[in-house]
Each structure stands twice: as structure tokens, then as C-alpha cells.
Amino acid sequence: xxxxxxxxxxxxxxxEHWDKSLRDLxxxxxxxxxxxxGLSKKDIEAIYVGNMSSGFLQGQEHLGSLLATWIGVPGxxxxxxxxxxxxxxxxxxxxxxxxxxxVYDCVLVVGVEKMTDAYTGDxxxxxxxxxxxxxxxxxxxxFVALNAFVYRYxxxxxxxxxxxxxxxxxxxxxxxVNNPLAQYPRPITLDEVMKSxxxxxxxxxxxxxxxxxxxxxxxxxxxxxxxxxxxxxxxEIAGSAVATDVFSLHERADPTTLLATVxxxxxxxxxxxxxxxxxxxxxxxxxxxxxxxxxxxxxxFAKKGxxxxxxxxxxxxxxxxxxxxxxxxxxxxxxPVGATGIYQVYEITLQLRxxxxxxxxxxxxxxxxxxxxxxxxxxxxxxxxxxR
Amino acid sequence: xxxxxxVPRVWREREIKYRLIGGACRSCGRRFxxxxxxxxxxxxxxxxxxxxxxxxxxxxxxxxxxxxxxxxEQAPYVVALVRLDDGTLVxxxxxxxxxxxxxxxxxxxxxxxRYRTQGERGIIEYGIKFRPLIQ
Numbered sequence: 001x002x003x004x005x006x007x008x009x010x011x012x013x014x015x016e017h018w019d020k021s022l023r024d025l026x027x028x029x030x031x032x033x034x035x036x037x038g039l040s041k042k043d044i045e046a047i048y049v050g051n052m053s054s055g056f057l058q059g060q061e062h063l064g065s066l067l068a069t070w071i072g073v074p075g076x077x078x079x080x081x082x083x084x085x086x087x088x089x090x091x092x093x094x095x096x097x098x099x100x101x102x103v104y105d106c107v108l109v110v111g112v113e114k115m116t117d118a119y120t121g122d123x124x125x126x127x128x129x130x131x132x133x134x135x136x137x138x139x140x141x142x143f144v145a146l147n148a149f150v151y152r153y154x155x156x157x158x159x160x161x162x163x164x165x166x167x168x169x170x171x172x173x174x175x176x177v178n179n180p181l182a183q184y185p186r187p188i189t190l191d192e193v194m195k196s197x198x199x200x201x202x203x204x205x206x207x208x209x210x211x212x213x214x215x216x217x218x219x220x221x222x223x224x225x226x227x228x229x230x231x232x233x234x235x236e237i238a239g240s241a242v243a244t245d246v247f248s249l250h251e252r253a254d255p256t257t258l259l260a261t262v263x264x265x266x267x268x269x270x271x272x273x274x275x276x277x278x279x280x281x282x283x284x285x286x287x288x289x290x291x292x293x294x295x296x297x298x299x300x301f302a303k304k305g306x307x308x309x310x311x312x313x314x315x316x317x318x319x320x321x322x323x324x325x326x327x328x329x330x331x332x333x334x335x336p337v338g339a340t341g342i343y344q345v346y347e348i349t350l351q352l353r354x355x356x357x358x359x360x361x362x363x364x365x366x367x368x369x370x371x372x373x374x375x376x377x378x379x380x381x382x383x384x385x386x387x388r
Numbered sequence: 389x390x391x392x393x394x395v396p397r398v399w400r401e402r403e404i405k406y407r408l409i410g411g412a413c414r415s416c417g418r419r420f421x422x423x424x425x426x427x428x429x430x431x432x433x434x435x436x437x438x439x440x441x442x443x444x445x446x447x448x449x450x451x452x453x454x455x456x457x458x459x460x461e462q463a464p465y466v467v468a469l470v471r472l473d474d475g476t477l478v479x480x481x482x483x484x485x486x487x488x489x490x491x492x493x494x495x496x497x498x499x500x501x502r503y504r505t506q507g508e509r510g511i512i513e514y515g516i517k518f519r520p521l522i523q
Contacts, residue, residue, distance in 0.1 A: 121457030128456055133391065134401055135422050136479050138503060138515060140452060140459040141467045148450035149469055152492075200450040246428050250469050250477045251420050253429075 004099045005226045006235040006384065007106070008037025009346045011216035014183040014334030022058050022114040025215035027070050030110050033217035034071075038229045041071060044219075045104040047078040050091030050111040051338035053126040054080075057118045067110065077104075084130035085287065086373030087111065088216070088341025089242065089380025095220050096240040096382075105222045111342030112215035123211055127337070130374035132248050144208060144288070146249055146375050148200040151290040153255045155202070158305030160293075162202055166193045167311050168289040169207050169331045175318070176328025178358035179347075183212045183334030207289040209335035216342035218349075233353050238366075239268035239383030249375045258376030261298035265370065265381045269300075272366070272383040276300040280364030281351045282324040283344035285372040285379075287335060295370055296324070299381075323361040326351060341371030345382055352386045392458065392506045398513050405515045408442065408498060410476050411435040419476045442498035443521055444472035451487045458504045466490050470518050484519035495521040 010032025012025050020028075026049065034041055049063040060066070064078030081091035088111030095109035115123050127143040128136075136146075155162065170190050176182035188206060196206035226234060243263035246252050252259070269275065276299065284299075286292025296307035301322055310316055316324040327333050327347040330340060348367030350356045364386070371380045391397070401422075403409055410421040415432035423437050449468035452459070459465070466482040468490070482490050483501055496518035503515045 119457065121455065121460055124454060125456045125458070134397075135405075137456070138405075138513070139467055139479050139481055140455060140462065140465060140503065141479055142452050142454065142456055144454065145450045145452050145467050149448045152448040152450070197453075198451075199454050200452050202450075248479075250479050251428050 001100050002102050003223050004096050004220055004237045005223065006218055006237065006345070006349055007039060007221045007226055007229060008033045008035070008219040009217070009349045010036055011181055011343060011346050012214050013181045014212045014214035014336055016116045017213040018116070020213065022054055022060060022112060023066060023070050025114060025213060026063070026067050026110050026112040029112070029215040029217040030067065030071050030108055033108065033219045037219040038231070039106060039219060039221070041073050043106045043225070044073055044076055044108045046076055046098055046107040048091040048095045048107065048109045049078070049080045050088035050109070050341060051080055051113060052082060052084055052087045053113065053129070053337070056126045056129070057122070058114060083378040084373035085285070085337045086341060086371045086378040086380050087338035089369070089371030089382065090373070090378065092218065092341060092345060092382060093240050093242045093380055096237050099220050099222055105225045107220050108217060109220060109342065110215060110217040111339035113336035113338040114213045115211045115336060116213050120211065130377065136248055136250070142200060144203055145200040147288045147291065148203045149249065150255050150294070150375060151202050151288070154290055154294065157256050160305065160308055163190060163194060164308040164312060165293050166190060166204065166207050166289050168286055168292040169193050171311060171316060172286065172325050172329035172331035175326050175359050176332030179327040179333055182328040182332055183210055184332045203288055209287045209330035212334040212336050214334060214336035214339050214343065216339050216346045218342060218345060234387040235349055235352055236385050236387050237382060238272035238385040239381070241267035241271065242378065242380045243267065244378050245376050247377050256294060257304065258294060258298050258372065258379060260376050260379035261295055261370060261372070261381070264379045265299040268381040268383050272385060274366060274383060278366050279322065279368050281326060281348060281361050281367045282322055283348060283369040284324060284329070285340065285370055286325065286329050286331060287372070291372070292329070299370060318359055318361050326356065326359045326361060341369065341380055344369035344371060345384065348384050352384060393510055395511055398511060406500060408440045408478070408516050410438050410440040412438045419474055421476050421478045440476050440478070441473040444470045444478070444496060444518070446482065446490060446492055446494040446496055447471045447477065448492065449482060449490055468518070470496060481517045482519070483517040495523070497521045
């Protein structure tokens, strides 16, 4: 099997893009990624588009072929990949397999979501489709409500104070300030978070990832293709894993652990021959503050019930032991759902190249991105390593 | 929205939803809702259909203030995971009580209630909600 490298990256700002359509967004990120790679459009042999809700929100499916035409490469293999909010990570996994298998030398993987075309209630409809429509969404449970259950269970089981969890939002905003692509590049205080309105108690508005539009793209290629480009920094996808858990939250034995994270992280870490202590920069899927804390634990960075300590002790800061969400995370960079998994790897790439600006972590070599679909029904974990 | 314009979709789920039919795995002993032929825990096909108990306890709940569009008229409303008396966990709305009076550990019983309407001319979807149990 062949090694897989990230040759180029591109992304739009996460924003309310009133002047840009779904296709405009994915076209923009794709062309940026191709340009960044030094390859040309003609090198692209296959396209994978990660997207959750274009059928419901835009009435548009068949995004693979659509994008191929709109970037002017009709004829290539192309398909949309969907795994709720993990659509981006799942698409990246498929793109990785496509190069790793030797079938393609150069593929484009794009994550995109255009959420602000729809009314908020309709976006709420779209998001809860990550859960069981017949038996769970049917009851009027929103996606936020499901996460509120997780929050309640977590605080009950481990006796953690909400303030210690909610601080994740403050952390994210602090780093978004220096991310030119972030949706909310401004700091917030813990007091503002705790006083913001409840969406579904105990979850406050400012503990929740926002609704936004955005697209991010990566060009992956084989070692041969990469060598021809003569780049100084080689970024290898050293681990790529996707795992699932029992679909509905209410059927799982322990709602405070996402078993799909545990499985995907172990698999990806094992592929890359790394341990948690080897990770220099991390992106976790903190759609809600409590999930950020849970992910740190499930990936093996903290004991269960103690993930919040990493936050409080400053270990997640850019100069800490485990720099995390250094470009604003889901809360402040934004969470255009199907694009998020690709934004995470885009940001890891900037860090490993030393292009993260004021948020630069000192000389990182190993980056990890964890992307979650639903409340952990699917989780994708990717390990990216800088190779000299 | 196509999924809200389907009569047979509601019809085919009527027994499981209206009568609260779950599964009991003969292999690993797990009980679950809704019923299906395959156990979600161990993958066994040896699953028995069981009528789940109609009483239980509110295990966790929240008040939905930003609802999906078809529930807009009902907000704010309480959704919960109810631990039925046989140990099965079921998602449902809590009804017949002020949201401020619901608490974890509250004893509740099943009641057939309206959940959502499929547009102005569509059918009305019913299902089990839970209301405070009068001892």
C-alpha cells in the first residue's frame, strides 16, 4: 500500500455568506487547494465531497458530479459522502483509501455546508436527522437536547461543575481571534457564556457551535506525485480511521463515553504508531462544550471525569502540553457541519507547516483531528505527521 | 418535506409506537426500544417482541426552547429519557405538567398523545408521551 500525503489545502471563511451559494463555496475552497498544491486541475482523478444536508437545505444532491463540472474537470470519478457532522472526516477517509490503495495518484476531498439559506427551525430539523427519525426525532427532541442529556449524565456521574466545562467556549474564542477564517473572531468571557440564554438546559447558547456556511478542501496525493512537486515540508496522513457506535444515544450503555471515538482513535494512533503523549496539536469536535471535554477523555488524553482539568491547567493552550482547537474549534471557527472535518485537517496542516500565525504552536510534528457525526454514531480520527 | 407527507410511514410503525413494543435479546439479555429483529448490543437475531411496561422514571430531561420547525407551536416543551420499570430507556416528551415541575426521578406513566401534524392536510402523528404518575 502506498503512503498518502497532503499536497495542498484551501478554505473559505466560515460566515453567513449571503452572496455565495453551496457550489460557490465548494468551488472556492477546491480551487484554492489545487493552487496551493502546485498541481493542476488536470491532475485530479477523483473527488469526494463531504456534506450532510444539501438535499434537505438546498434541494441539491449529486454534489460530486456538480463540483467536477463547476471546477471544470467533468469526467473524473466523484461522489458525495455523508455521515452527519462527520461527513468531512468520512470523506477524507475515503479519499485516503483511494490513494492508499494505489487506484488514484491525486484526489480532491472537499467539505461543504450552506446552512444560512434555511430558517433556523429547518436547520434544527436537518441536524436532528443525525439521530433516528422514526423514534427519536419524532418526539421533538432537537440535536441540542440530545447533547443536553449527555451533559446532565456527565455532570451527575463525575460531579464536575458546569463552569469548568463551559470554559471550553472561552478557550475556542480566544484562538479564533487570530484566525482570519473564523466565524466569530472575538473573545468572550465565562460570565457571558454562563449568562447567555439556554437553548436546551443546561446548554447555553454560547456553549453551542453556531450555524454557518463554509467549505474546506484538501488535495491528497501519492509519494511519487509529491516528489515531483519538490516541496520542503511533507505532510503524511499517518493514520485514518472511522468507527461507529450504537446509533441512538438512549440505547448505549454509557452516554458519557463515545465508544466510536475510543475505537477510531486507537485505530488511527496504532496506524501511525503514536500514543496520546506524542500528539503536538489537536482538533476536537466540540459542537457543545461538554463534548469537547468528553473527547479529550475518550481519546486517552485524560481520565474519565477529568478532561476539564486540561482546560483549567492551561494544557490546551498553544504553549501547553496538548495545544487544542488552536484556530477556534467548532464554537468560534464555526461548524458548517459537513465541512468541519476538513477544516480541522486544514488547520492541522497550517500548524505543521508553521503557517498558523499568532496561534502557531512551537514546532509541531504530529497533529490529530477528531470529527464526530451525531452524538458519536460515527467518529473519524486522522493523524497527520510532518516528514522531513 | 417528503418525510412529513407519508401515510404508510406512520401506519407501518403503529404497533411499535402506540403499544410501546421493544425487543428482548435471548442471547445477551439486553432489552431495548424500539423493537427490531437484531439486537443492537450483540448482533444476535434471537430477539423476542415484548410489550414494555407503561410506567417508569424520568432519568434526564431538558426543555426544548429552539425546536425543529414542525414543533414550533409546542415550544417550550419537555423531552426526556424515561427509564421504564424493566430497565429499558425510551425517549419521549413529558406532558400534562408544567416544565418547571419536572424533576429527575419523577415517576411517570405512558399516555397516547399527538406528536406532530403532516402539514395542513396531512395525517396527525401520535405516539407515547409520559405524564406524572398518580399513585
